[in-house]
Amino acid sequence: MTVSNTEPNLQNNSIRALQTNRHYLTIFLTFLLLCSAVLHAQDIPPKNEANIPKTTKEDTISVNLKPIVDEINEQAQDTVKTDSIKPPKETLTDVVDYYGEDYVLLNRKENRVYMYNKAYIIYGDMRIDAGLIILDYNKNEVYAKGIDSAGVYSQRPIFVQAANKVEPDSIRYNFDTKKALVYNSRTEQNGFRVIAEVTKKVNDSVVYLRNVKFTTSKNIDDPEYYFYTRKAKFVPKKKIVTGLTNMYIADVPTPVGLPFAYFPLTEDRTSGFIIPSFGENNSRGFFFQNGGYYFAINDYLDFSLLGDYYTNGSYALRGESAYVLKYKYRGNFSARYEYLVQEERGFPNFQESAIYNIRWSHMQDTKSNPSSRFSASVNLGSSKYFNQSINQTNNASALVNTLSSSISYAKSFEGDPQVNFTLAATHSQNTNTQQISMSLPNLNASVSRIYPFAPKDGTKKGIIQNINFQYDISAENRIQTTDSLFFKPEMFNSAQIGAQHNIPLTTNFKILKYLSASAGTNYRETWVLKSTRKRYDEAAFDGQGGVVQDTIPGFESYRTYNFSTSLGTTLYGLFNFGNDKKIQAIRHVVRPSVSYNINPAFDRYYDEFIIPETANEAAGETVQYSRFENTLYGPPSKVYSSSIGMSLSNTFEAKMRDSDTTAVEPKKVTLLNNLNFSTAYNLAGDSLNWSPLQFNGSIPIVPKLDFNFSGSLDPYALDNNNNKIDVFNINNGGSLFRLTNANVSINYSFSSKDFEAKTKDTGIDNETFRNGGRPDDLFGEASNIYDGQIYKNNEEEDVDKTNIEWYNFTIPWDVRFAYTITYGNGQRQNEISSQSFMMSTNMELAPRWTVGVSSGYDFKNKGVTLTQFRFQRDLESWQMSFNWTPIGSINTAWYFFIGIKSSMLSDIKYDKRRESDKRL
Structure with missing residues (x-):
């Protein structure tokens, strides 16, 4: 119906x-x-008048009705309690x-x-x-x-x-x-797409599936690959457990199969094993790499422990951790140790060594505490780590020759005056010489400027009201050591401890309205805990005699002071050519300045000793020395100096008619940016009073391309032995100045995006930069040995390229290059000491093909520098990459990778690489 x-x-x-x-x-x-009440309620019994007792009317009216009422009430209450009628659900x-x-x-x-x-x-x-x-x-x-x-x-x-x-x-x-019964369902869980012929939903936490396909492909109707199983158990946001599972590629079954499979689907981080990759190395045998365990400690901290093992005995351990506390701080820490064995024991090429590297980066949110800040940037370890590591394929990091670290805590105390102090520890390591310099710790504290004669209204005028002074102190414990003694007790034997106190007193004022003048003096006191004594000992050096130097522990100090003044102004020159011209006007800005400095001689801090006439060399010579020679800050100057300094800064700008006809104002263009000259004249010197003329400048050619140059011009001539003499070069038959050294550098980067609409920069998170190298790819990109990706892949911003043409008529590209040349002629060598050109480019030939190359040429040594080729193929749900370094001093290698993009299935991959020869 x-x-x-x-x-x-x-x-x-x-x-x-x-x-x-x-x-x-x-x-x-x-x-x-x-209807339900009629059919199921208790039946009412029929009337039976015979059962009703008869009552007789009595003449008396003294009948007690209370027992009858109570009995009726009790019966009524019993009837309610035993009623079987229930309200329907x-x-x-x-x-x-x-x-x-x-x-x-x-x-x-x-x-x-x-x-x-x-x-x-x-x-x-x-x-x-x-x-x-x-x-x-x-x-x-x-x-x-x-x-x-x-x-x-x-x-x-x-x-x-x-x-x-x-x-x-x-x-x-x-x-x-x-419960639910679903036919041909399609669902997505944490990037996993599930296609099931029949789905039975038992409750909110368990779902059973039959004839199921699992994939990470975005094309769920026609996935390029999937895993097929006949039965599966699905727990939303937790896991998928299957029976016999086979892998299909383009609907073709592959031999890859498992008797059962487990796919985690949790949205939170969970602890678990990291499956290693395996392979073979010619000199170390078979290996397992990057296997270990990941610890998801909590929402703010994690830790992963990874290891490598080679059958010849080499092994490596790496611990990495990342932490973050929102609105407070974030950072990461990694420690890496490798024990390397080359060849087999007993063979002539057998070598063994141990290398390590420690990195720590900590950044505090500026909003968490404006008055204090803690930061850390640590990169220390073996000098040869990036060259010899068996699990480091970063060519650019191998070219880094300096490792540096800094850990600091800064605190400000608000008030008038404000007090600031910084406690820090620094480290600098030369990977070529293996020399290490550490400052552990150093302290810097300062008191902000104090104006004792400033008026209450805050407006300071004149030389008196602008008088100000401040106080700062720096204390340091400096350690000089080598790579072989690092972290050993011997490294502390040569530690130097000292402190310096500075009190500068300055003022500034105007002269004739347009001249800016300043004057000041500085008092400095230096403290040390070690000093030096020298003497000539005839019995030293096996009786041959010589100068003996003794290090005397104990507190020593010296005090110095100086005076300086300066005068400067700014001049403007404007040349108009008319509004109808292409170049309407040129403005020249000149900033000349003159300064005077005087430094007294502090020869009272110098001692002397005499070499006796019985000595074989320098008999009867008087030798002067300072007991502060080998201290932290060195000795004070024993030479009186009085010098005049001169500098000149130039800037040229032009007003040009804008090519855009709708523009109202002309376009401002910089022609020459900061052409600077500086020199000095020593009034107290007896010869060579003029200092070389230093110059530097920058010429903008096109946007983001500047022509930078610098050099030095010497006014004095050279003798036949190429030594500088007190004769002007022009008086010796030469030019006014001799060009003793010069440097020219050009850096430029541009891409296809420069010709498109402006886009927001995504920033750089570069492994090479963390290792101390350049953040760009001029020296090659680093291959990620964990997932094989050469280029960063942002899945959230990945563009759907399912229905695109094979020909990419808008080819994205980018180019970076750097050119530098250095000229030296200090002693008539007249040579180019270095000249090189570096270039890097990336190009998307097709929507799924990306190629890149980094190379260069050394004109001095006439050879190609480190060269790297990069190829990447986007296979939708998969990624294939190949990184090849055919030319390099010690870094020739190649690396091939193919695997699934999704991080959930990152262990399904194949990679192969040839390492560089670490023995070179």
């Missing part, structure tokens, strides 16, 4: 929470309740909201509601969208499927409950048991 004719206004109406048909449903439910315990665009039909006979075309039903946290939805009140079930029109199946159901989403062909869901 259909009731569509009795409900004339149901079509195209949205029904919210059963409100529109409430009177029909109320009548229907009331009818069911009455409601059909649906929550509000139901449903809708159908074409019609919503209520069939009273079947007790069903039909919704058709763009229908949906919402019950609690469950929502179903489909072409046809049937709500069955008898079974408390809902059935949903799509619409089959002209052979096209459209409006497939979409089932959403909480955070779970399923897109099947059809679905049945029971409101009471909350």
Whole structure:
């Protein structure tokens, strides 16, 4: 029986929470309740008047009715307590909201509601969208499927409950048991796409599947690869456990199969094993690399322990940790140790060594505490680590010749004056000479400027009101050692401890309104805990005699002071050519300045000793020395100096007519940026009073391309032995100045994006930069030995390239190059000491093909510098990359990788590489 004719206004109406048909449903439910009460309540016994006792009327009126009333009340209470009638359970315990665009039909006979075309039903946290939805009140079930029109199946159901989403062909869901039966479902969990022929939802935490495909491909209808299993158990947001599983590529089964499989789906980090890669090395045998365990300690801290093992006995251990506390700080720490064995014991090429590297980076959020800041940037270890490491394929890091570290804590105390102090530890290591310099620790403290004569209104005028002074102290414990003695007790034997106190007193004022003048003096006191004594000992050096130097522990100090003044101004020159010209005007800005400095001689801190006449060499010579020669800050100067310094700064700018006809103002262009000259004249010197003329400048050629140059011009001539003499070069038959040294450098980077709309920079997170190298790829890119990626892959910003043409007519590209040349002529050598050109480029030849190259040429040594070729193929869900370094001093190698992009399946990969010869 259909009731569509009795409900004339149901079509195209949205029904919210059963409100529109409430009177029909109320009548229907009331009818069911009455029928249920009639059929199942206790029957009323028939009247039996014989059982009713007769009563006789008495003449007396002293009848006590209380026992009768109490008995009736007790019987009534007993009847209520033993009544078996229970209120019926409601059909649906929550509000139901449903809708159908074409019609919503209520069939009273079947007790069903039909919704058709763009229908949906919402019950609690469950929502179903489909072409046809049937709500069955008898079974408390809902059935949903799509619409089959002209052979096209459209409006497939979409089932959403909480955070779970399923897109099947059809679905049945029971409101009471909350179980569901789904056919041909499609769902996604943490990047995993699951396609199942039949799905049975048991409850909110367990789902069983049959004939299932698992993939990370974005094309769920035609994935390029998938894992197929006949039975699986699916726990949302936790795991997928399967039976026999095979891998299919392009719907073709592969030999890759497992008797069972486990796929974690948790959104949070979880601890687990890291599967190692394996291979063979010619000199070390078979190996397992990068295997270990990942510890997800909590939401703020993790730790991974990785290791390598080679069959010849080489092994490596690496511990890496990252931590973050939002709005407070973040950082990472890594420690790496490798024991390397080359060849086999007993063979002539057998070698063994141990190398290590420690890195720590800590950054504090500036908003967490404005008055104090802690930061750390540590990179220390063996000097040959990046060259000899068996698990480091970063060519650019191998070219780094300096490792540096710094750990500092800074604190400011607000007030007037403000007090600042910094406690730090620094480290600098030359990987070529293996010399290490450490400052552990050093202290710097200062008091801000104090103006004792400043007026209360804060406006300072004149020489007196601008008088100011401040105080600062620096103390340091410096250690000089070598790589072989690092972390050993011997490294502390040569430690030097000292402190310096500085009190500068300065003022500034105006002269004739346009001249800016300043004057000041500085008092400095130096403290040391070791000093030096020298003497001539005839019995020293096996009786041959010689100068003996003794280190005397104990407190020593000396005090120095100086005076300086300067005068400067700014001059402007403007040359107008007319508004109708291409170049309308040129402005020249000149900033000349003159300074005077005087430094007294502190010869009272110098001692002397005499070499006796019996000595073989330098007999009777008097030798002067300072007991502060080998101290932390060195000795004070014993030479009186009085010098005048001169400097000149130039800037040239032009006003040019803008090529854009809509522009109102002319365009400002810099022609010459900061052409600077500086020299000095020593008034106290007896010869060679003029210092060389230093110059430097920058010429902008095009945006982001500057021509930088610097050099030195000497006014004095050279003798026949190429020694400088007190004769001007122009008076010796030469030019006014001799060019003794010069340097020219050009750096430029541009890309196809420069010709497009401006985009926001994504920043650089570069492994080479963390190791102390350049952040760009002029010396090659680092291959990530953990996932094989040469270029960063941001899955969130990955563009859908499923339906694109094979020809990429807008080829993205980028180019970077650097050129530098250094000239030396200090002693008539007239040679180019260094000249090199470095270049790097990346180009996307096709939407899925990217190539890159980094190379250069050394004009001095006439050879190609380190060269690297990079190739990457985007295989949609997979990635293939090849990194080849055919030319390099010690870094020739290649690396091939193919694997799944998704981090969840990163262990499904194949990689192969040839390491460089670490013995060179």
